[in-house]
Every structure is written in structure tokens, then in C-alpha cells.
Amino acid sequence: MTELITALIDGETVATGDAPIAVINPADGNLIAELPEADGATVDRAVAAARRAFDEGTWRHMAVDKRQEVLRRCADLIDGAADELADIETANTGIPRSQLRNRSIRRAADNFRFFADYIGQSVGDLYEQNPDYLTFVRREPVGVAALISPWNSPLALGSMKIASSIAFGNSCVLKPSEQAPLGISRLVALLGDAGLPEGVVNLVNGRGATTGDRLIRNPGVDVVTFTGGTPTGRVIMRTAGELLKPATVELGGKSANIIFDDTDFEQAVDGALLGIFTNNGQQCLAGSRILVQRGIADRFIEAFVARTRNIRVGDPLDPATDIGPLVSQRHMQHVLSFVPEAGSGDALLTGGRRAPQFERGCYVEPTVVLASSNDARVCQEEIFGPFAALIVFDTDEEAYRIANASRFGLVSYVWSQSIARIMEAQQRIEAGIVWCNTPMMRELRAPFGGYKDSGVGADGGAACEAFYTRQKTVTIPRRPIALRKLGV
CATH class of the missing domain: 3.40.605.10 (Aldehyde Dehydrogenase; Chain A, domain 1)
Structure with a gap:
């Protein structure tokens, strides 16, 4: 009934x-x-x-x-x-x-x-x-x-x-x-x-x-x-x-997740996966723009994509499930509309389709795209799903420029083992919350709010x-x- x-x-x-x-x-x-x-x-x-x-x-x-x-x-x-x-x-x-x-x-x-x-x-x-x-x-x-x-x-x-x-x-x-x-x-x-x-x-x-x-x-x-x-x-x-x-x-948010070349590599991979795929990717604080420094980019992208392919999409009641269905058919179509077409300049690395093993339900494969630039649609619009956009950068200055080139400014993530780099990053990034060497950590005593849109x-x-x-x-x-x- x-x-x-x-x-x-x-x-x-x-x-x-x-x-x-x-x-x-x-x-x-x-x-x-x-x-x-x-x-x-x-x-x-x-x-x-x-x-x-x-x-x-x-x-x-x-x-x-x-x-x-x-x-x-x-x-x-x-x-x-x-x-x-x-x-x-x-x-x-x-x-x-x-x-x-x-x-x-x-x-x-x-x-x-x-x-x-x-x-x-x-x-x-x-x-x-x-x-x-x-x-x-x-x-x-x-x-x-x-x-x-x-x-x-x-x-x-x-x-x-x-x-x-x-x-x-x-x-x-x-x-x-x-x-x-x-x-x-x-x-x-x-x-x-x-x-x-x-x-x-x-x-x-x-x-x-x-x-x-x-x-x-x-x-x-x-x-x-x-x-x-x-x-x-x-x-x-x-x-x-x-x-x-x-x-x-x-x-909304389109949070930059900056992976510097001196990071604890395994921690950064773990944190980036959690930052975008937790809660079925449907969270305003998701680290949906993953900025990776060129010196470790190939290794990071390979590891991130391999781990993404192993994420378990399934029945949300199953304790082994990592990602369940998106909230509605309409939202599923919205998320899938961001999958790049051939020749667009953005490269689909994995996912990008409705999960084929399910006859019913709003299941989407976790998706990773290597963006041609930060101006790409996948980097500027909030997708609000299990959909990561990767961007490769060279210098710290370039990372800050890319991170701030967004109409959003809710949270940002920084991964580095240099305290000087972290202190510079937290000052330069235009966001209400900056998480350093950690995925989502909510301190209720501190303010949680965003900049810009x-x-x-x-x-x-x-x-x-x-x-x-x-x-x-x-x-x-x-x-x-x-x-x-x-x-x-």
C-alpha cells in the first residue's frame, strides 16, 4: 500500500x-x-x-x-x-x-x-x-x-x-x-x-x-x-x-581538488575518490574538478581510473555497495547529458552511461573525463553526480588560477606535504572552506558557507x-x- x-x-x-x-x-x-x-x-x-x-x-x-x-x-x-x-x-x-x-x-x-x-x-x-x-x-x-x-x-x-x-x-x-x-x-x-x-x-x-x-x-x-x-x-x-x-x-559548487606533486600519493587518490563519489556524487561539496600537477598526472590518472572502475554500483541496501541509483530519472538524464561527444576535445576515460547490469532504476556508472581545459562544460557547470573532471596543471600559480576560474566557491581541497604550500594555497583559493590533506570534515563550531554563486x-x-x-x-x-x- x-x-x-x-x-x-x-x-x-x-x-x-x-x-x-x-x-x-x-x-x-x-x-x-x-x-x-x-x-x-x-x-x-x-x-x-x-x-x-x-x-x-x-x-x-x-x-x-x-x-x-x-x-x-x-x-x-x-x-x-x-x-x-x-x-x-x-x-x-x-x-x-x-x-x-x-x-x-x-x-x-x-x-x-x-x-x-x-x-x-x-x-x-x-x-x-x-x-x-x-x-x-x-x-x-x-x-x-x-x-x-x-x-x-x-x-x-x-x-x-x-x-x-x-x-x-x-x-x-x-x-x-x-x-x-x-x-x-x-x-x-x-x-x-x-x-x-x-x-x-x-x-x-x-x-x-x-x-x-x-x-x-x-x-x-x-x-x-x-x-x-x-x-x-x-x-x-x-x-x-x-x-x-x-x-x-x-x-551549488564546482569544487577544485588540487593534487600537488609532493602529495602523499595514496592518500590523495583515496581522498579524491571519496570527494567525488560519496553520497552517489550528489553533494554540493563534491571535489568534482580534480587538478593534478603534471609530474604525477599520468600515474594519478591511471590509478584514479582503475579504482573508479572497481567501484561497486548496486542495490543501496547491500552493505557492499559504494554507489546506488541517482535520485530520479530526470536527474540521471541531466548527469548523462555531460558525457562528452567524440571530437569535443574532452576525453571520456571511464563510465559515461547508464549501468547496463540493471533493467530498472536510475543507476549510472561512475564517470571520469579528462577535460580539454577548465573552460569545458564539465568543469564549469554543476553536474551533481558521480562524475569527475580531471585537469592537468604545471605550476602552483596555474592551479590557483584554474581553481578560482569558476562562478562557484563553496569548498576546495588541497593535497601537499609542504606546510608552506598549503598555507599559500588556503590564502589564494576563493572558497568558503578549504580542506587540506583530508576529504570532507565538518567542524560544526566553524562557519560553513560559500563565496560567489x-x-x-x-x-x-x-x-x-x-x-x-x-x-x-x-x-x-x-x-x-x-x-x-x-x-x-
Whole structure:
């Protein structure tokens, strides 16, 4: 029986909405759920519930230690349901279950624990330079946050938005991607058992252009955050700006992965493979442009291609699977559209086709292309799949020029055993995050956000506190003061 995915408002399921959106299992093409698109009235009801919860103040005025207890219970509930969440998320996204179980779901629980710890250490500012006054600055929650989460890592990224917004006392309305709503819908339902007051976390479903737009425009929403594609991010920023609502958007990437000739060779090969093929290649932080210095290029390319051919494409429920199906038929066709044609100047080294061993499902062979130059389409556009573009460079200066010749600037990777080279690289690269001699490492205390078309604003401890709270300056005389008497 096909599951019906509903909205969750004030702790109650709400099934009203327009004609259902089909949710398909990308492994076999079967319909697994139907998603009624929340109409305007449903969205407004969700915002009203969040606003009422915020105005009543039960959550935002709760003692910090009590709020911490609730956030930690949220994490414990996620841990307790990890197997269930992994099964749901795998069926919906095609991401290998082992990766979800060991990374994304663990990260979802860690998000709540991190912000529970963070709010216990937050401090205000005190200014006492003026001998007659004390001035202190405190932070207050902004109100109601609209959270729009992506389809490529729903639990990890959706939970980050929920945990960071409510930790500081806000209420929220979450709209997950209509392509992958199942895992995050189950997570929101779980949170109801953690002790959150009704209305603090609400969920609506639907497309961005309809449900998402209505949510952003609702006057009861105070701030907006979005993770997803750059074109949609532009629309959201424009809409939020017209309404004078602060917004953060974490968008696309075409990250440079620079392999210098003095690198630890095996580490660099391992890291480059993980950087592009983890999560089925569907991640904005993928190291999709691999820049290799000429002195080791032939050896590196040979090893990288050989290892790529050994990557196991298969059933995402199989623990031995490295890459599962892409999220949809439409996205599979998008990824395959980047395979270079004969005579284009770019050389297809391996992959470049739908995996032939599967009769059904959105399976694509991991693909490697040697690009003719950084101007090639495979180097400039975000493919968002298991698709690596290799570029050979000669000098360090050339590597920095190629890395920065992109409209994106989310992350970058640097592989070298020279600390001087690493320090120069991190300074020269135009990206919000630079990972040196490591694949993806997420430090929640530090800001995570991009330059250029990769977004505006950041996630992370202090970055989230700045976004989800308002500053209030309070000035108090140290002693009674003599005031000028007007009109005497």
C-alpha cells in the first residue's frame, strides 16, 4: 500500500492539499508514497502555529538547561530510530544504506547535541568604558524561521536547520524537498516525543514554486534559510529581500581538488575518490574538478581510473555497495547529458552511461573525463553526480588560477606535504572552506558557507547564533544622573 505523507502542524498530521506528488524509489522505479502538496491555507496554518508557539513563549523562555535536555532527547530519539530512518531514506534517495546509517543519521543526532552544548556556553557582551554607564548586549530569538531543505542529504541537512533554529528559542516551519520528503518527515514526527511544545516544529510539503513561495511570503515568517540549487537560491534571496527578511542560502559548487606533486600519493587518490563519489556524487561539496600537477598526472590518472572502475554500483541496501541509483530519472538524464561527444576535445576515460547490469532504476556508472581545459562544460557547470573532471596543471600559480576560474566557491581541497604550500594555497583559493590533506570534515563550531554563486551566509555555531537571534543593546546608568531640565 502506498504511504501518504502528510503535513505536521501543532503536533497533528494534516493530510489536506492539492493533487499528490508521486515519490518514487530510484532503485526500481516503484511508487512508494504520495505527497499531497500543502495549499495556501495549510501553509498559513503551519506558520500561525509556529507564531503562536513563539508568542506564548513556553519554549523560548524555558531555562537553558531544560532546553538542552529536550535537544539531547531529540538526539537520543534519532539514535534509537537510526535503522528505521536509514531504511526510509535509502528507499527515497538511493543513497547506500551503510553511508546513511554511519554518517548522515549520526550527523543528524550530533546536530542536536552540538547545539545543546552550544547554547550552554553562549555569552553576551559588556561595555564599561564609559564611567557613567554600563552597556550590555544580549541576544533574543528572531521568531519564526522558514526552513527549506534539499533532497541530496535530507536528514543531515534538514536536522541542521531544525536544531540550529530552535536551539536559540525560535519556532520553525520546515519544507523538505518534494523529491525526498520521507526521512525528514519521520524525523519531525519523532521529535514530538522529545518534549518540544506543540507548534515549535512544523512541517509542510510541496514544490518550491508553490508551497515554498507561500511559506517565504507569509508575514508571520521572520527569517528564511535554504539549501539547494543556485537558480532557486536567487529567487529565494530576491523574494526575501523584497520583504526585508534575512536569508541564508547554501547553494551549488564546482569544487577544485588540487593534487600537488609532493602529495602523499595514496592518500590523495583515496581522498579524491571519496570527494567525488560519496553520497552517489550528489553533494554540493563534491571535489568534482580534480587538478593534478603534471609530474604525477599520468600515474594519478591511471590509478584514479582503475579504482573508479572497481567501484561497486548496486542495490543501496547491500552493505557492499559504494554507489546506488541517482535520485530520479530526470536527474540521471541531466548527469548523462555531460558525457562528452567524440571530437569535443574532452576525453571520456571511464563510465559515461547508464549501468547496463540493471533493467530498472536510475543507476549510472561512475564517470571520469579528462577535460580539454577548465573552460569545458564539465568543469564549469554543476553536474551533481558521480562524475569527475580531471585537469592537468604545471605550476602552483596555474592551479590557483584554474581553481578560482569558476562562478562557484563553496569548498576546495588541497593535497601537499609542504606546510608552506598549503598555507599559500588556503590564502589564494576563493572558497568558503578549504580542506587540506583530508576529504570532507565538518567542524560544526566553524562557519560553513560559500563565496560567489555558492551562497550567502553560513551554518555553524556562531554563524547560526548570529542568524537566528537579534542583538539588543541595553544601557543602564551606574548611579543617578543629572539631566538638563527643559521647559523650566
